[in-house]
Amino acid sequence: MTLEGKDLTFRYPRRGASPVLEGVNFSLRSGERLGLSAPSGRGKTTLCKLLAGWEAPESGQVLLDGVPLARYRGFCPVQLLWQHPEEAVDPLLKLRDTLYEAGPVDRALLDGLGVREEWLERYPAELSGGELQRVCVARALGPDLRFLLCDEASAMLDLITQARLWRFLLDQAEKRNLGMLIVSHDQSLLARLCTRVLPGEG
Amino acid sequence: MSNRRKSTLIWLSLSGVLLCAVVLAGALLGERAITADFTRKNLPPCPAFPFGTDWMGRDMLARTVAGLSLSIRVGALTALASAVLALALGTASAALGGWVDGAVSWTIDLVMGIPHILLIILISIACGRGLWGVTAGVALSHWPALARLVRGEVLQLREAPWLRMSRRLGVPPGRLLWNHLLPHLLPQFLTGLILQFPHAILHEAGVTFLGFGLSPEQPAIGVILSESMGYLAAGRWWLALFPGLALVGVVALFALVGERLRLLLAPASAQE
Secondary structure, three states, X not given: OXXXXXXXXXXXXXXXXXXXXXXXXXXXXXXXXXXXXXOOOOOHHHHHHHHOOOOOOOEEEEEEOOEEXXXXXXXXXXXXXXXXXXXXXXXXXXXXXXXXXXXXXXXXXXXXXXXXXXXXXXXXXXXXXXXHHHHHHHHHOOOOOOEEEEEOOOOXXXXXXXXXXXXXXXXXXXXXXXXXXXXXXXXXXXXXXXXXXXXXXX | OHHHHHHHHHHHHHHHHHHHHHHHHXXXXXXXXXOOOHHHOXXXXXXOOOOOEOOOOOEHHHHHHHHHHHHHHHHHHHHHHHHHHHHHHHHHHHHHOHHXXXXXXXXXXXXXXXXHHHHHHHHHHHOOOHHHHHHHHHHHHOOHHHHHHHHHHHHHHHOOHHHHHHHHOOOOHHHHHHHHHHHHHHHHHHHHHHHHHHHHHHHHHHHHHOOOXXXXXXXXXXXXXXXXXXXXXXXXXXXXXXXXXXXXXXHHHHHHHHHHHHHHHOOOOOOO
């Protein structure tokens, strides 16, 4: 499968005329791990939002195997791991409801991520960022997932947890032939993880 | 903070108990409120009739309680109806956008642009006056402020990453609404509902006083006040004073509870 962005242009409303992204082309194949690193404010996060269908581009298209992403109903095959996990879960729901919102989650997945049963009885404010992010990863790794976009997904974790998370994700990606986009400021991390690293401009 | 929470809870349960007591007493005293007895007419307040009697010898205490009970029932019904309407329209407006948003926003501006009392009288007359006329009038004129608040809140929630995430995880719209939007709207809804209540009671009494609301044979506070106007000049002050005080008391109590609840739930003052 291929995830493509064609001639993407996007600007945020009420922020003057200059677009964040202009005529950006992007392509990611299954099994590929693409690294992306660019200075702040270049639209890395915006690109992720467009590719995951959070925002619609002003012009251009996001295609999954040639089909516009917006046509997919139900669980979107492209999922985004948000930079701030505490913003990615409903603050008023217990983690159990958040985790199983998209359907059942494989027990092995939860064990592999080290998600503990007692976390699920708590509210998001009662867990740390790293714990929340692991719940978010578990729920994004649904059976229909094909592409995972990681936007600074490990920035809130300590080094050991980071290493564990990435090892787990790489393992999943290889087993299931997932395509991954990894956005990070950490060049050495990208060098370790990715099959291809995009330089400079987002 | 916990102090305010505790005292608000006490006030809230106190008003709830009072409400139920008045409604219950109103139902029990309904017969006494309309029983005329010309042997005891125009009595000033005395131990047997603490609120006095009127020109037909009717017990004013019974009439006041019965009237208050009617007002409370009308008030609760209209406050609930207008708050639900506000919730539904505000949410639909923000969630659906497009022409729905345009239509709802236009209606909000329209309703807010017409003086309340005028609108209530018009709708009440159009609906044939009486209980349902007043209820419809007050309910249909009081939703815009809350609807606008709910609309703004939903617009903001829609942008939240967790909501976008849930949507892309394939959660159907109905469940998004039920699990994610409604719990976040509950504080606004409850505060709006309780603050709407005294408004509704006052307007009901006002419209009835002006003669466009409940029919004269019903012992409503508005009817009692309007009838007593003719006897004030004759020095029968008790006919208006006690029912008026009772109305003001109930309204003040609910305004107080609503205000406390608002302070407790509004983010700006919640942590004080």
